[in-house]
Amino acid sequence: MVTVSWPATPEPPIPFEPRSGILDAGTVLQRVHSNRFRPNQFNPGPKGAGRFHFFGDPAVPALYLAETREAALAETLLHDVPVGAPAPLPRSIYANSVLAGLELKRPIRVAEFFGLGLRVLGVEASQLTDTPMDNYPQTRKWAHAAHDAGFDGIGWMSKRDNSARAYMLFGDRVQEDHLDVVPGSGLAFAAADGFSWLVNICAPLKIDVLAR
Secondary structure: OOOOOOOOOOOOOOOOOOOEEEEOOOOEEEEEEEOOOOOOOOEOOOOOOOOOOOOOOOOOOEEEEEOOHHHHHHOOOOOOOOOOOOEEEOHHHHOOEEEEEEEEOOOEEEEEEOOHHHHHHOOOHHHHOOOOHHHHHHHHHHHHHHHHOOOOEEEEEOOOOOOOEEEEEEOOOOOHHHEEEOOOOOEEOOOHHHHHHHHHHHHHHOEEEOOO
């Protein structure tokens, strides 16, 4: 058995001065979320900790987005589906999930955890945005540092679809009414049109979307 060794995630540098990027007003991003939330509603936490959430006391609410529908799907429902051999996607995984497009109503300032932004911070993707779950307590410190530095959120290259950027917005900096739901953008995966879209995306990936 081959053991893969991942480089350690360091402490965030002090002072924390990441490369800054602006998502312009009018930018449309995609979100896959549980139907217990409104499309533009932040997850209040603290249950369900991930790579960059939750941190703070009380927990800072979080909302994950991506540049494309495919990346939003890859970062959520497909995140833990094994790569390579054919794999199932049980109905229990997607039945309560919805895809929606959200339009930014104001500019959003994000810390860039991608491209030269990683070099500015002195880390590789393998140390911050492409790590196993065991590193999440450490990578969350970097989101916390970006929050303390005054950013509205963070951006990185999707680990599961590295052709697109993913974002997490901080719910105490960005408000729900700063994100407009794009009319007609919603897809409920349990409904016929959403299920069909999901099947078409997953088939080339050797992922079998189970109808029951």
